[in-house]
Amino acid sequence: MATAAAQRTARPQADGAAAREPADYQRVFDAAVAADERIEPRDWMPDAYRATLVRQIAQHAHSEIIGMQPEANWITRAPSLRRKAILMAKVQDEAGHGLYLYSAAETLGTGRDELLDKLHSGRQKYSSIFNYPTLTWADVGAIGWLVDGAAITNQVPLCRCSYGPYARAMVRICKEESFHQRQGYELLLALSKGTPEQHAMAQDAVDRWWWPSLMMFGPPDDESQHSAQSMAWKIKRHSNDELRQRFVDICVPQAESLGLTLPDPDLTWNEERGHYDFGPIDWSEFWDVLKGNGPCNEQRLTQRKRAHDEGAWVREAAAAYAAKHTGGAEAAAHETTGAERA
8 A cells, every 4th residue: 555655745647547636636635634644845735725825925024034133233242252143043044934934935846036035026025023123232232032932932843744844844943933032031130130131121122022922823713824733734723813812821931030121010810710811912013014114114124135245246156166176077078988888
């Protein structure tokens, strides 16, 4: 009997009688997802499944490379060599995450150039959180603790995503994001335990980044266009609201340990639910930022396009180098084959 993997990669035969019907492919795909098996690039998959993956992975990849900007702004102004080295390593990690994710999208038949063109033209989005400014050094800590903490909460379940290349990329990404979250927590702790001015700076950063961090999980479940289908396909494992609640439950005791206050007067423990209740989110702000009207939308995209244009010569040089050495290798192989024949 053919294995499940073999069944999923099988293609219709030239002989119409032996060809598998489209419904057969769908049944095999559905069975693989239901059995928690991984869908791989060569497997048959529904067009809508492929399109959903491309959309989600692209948005994730765009967020990683746009997300380099708010913190890279502070590399030259870091207060110590140690802090500078940590921040440089983090920004470098974010670039790597973008590359992993663009590579995962390429396994779905969508080229990196196409995805970047859609980002630069505004046809694809990135996380709204990166359209907020980093006003003080404490913002670097708040981004690490809150933004990367929210990212980990959202991304760890993606390590069990039904699409293999995405799930495998997330394993390393989540390990590195965990480092980023601890770095941010440690930075805020140092400020919170420092001078009154440093404590106030840390509290101000948390006040500004808390609500945008809650918005990172996306709109409420009843307003989320893609969440239910993504969960049915096991691309996602939890709904937006479930992940948001998990994040709040994690952050409250951490804030207490930091000696900082989360800016929500409605934040209280609900014994009956076993979770923290929290106040209403201003979703009008979320949608406004998503539409391009955030504090830094134009700045972020302008910088991204400028960096892409200024890096054109590097891409051209790399392509020329690869072509030169590939051509040399082919010529050498041809000479070797000719000598053997002689």
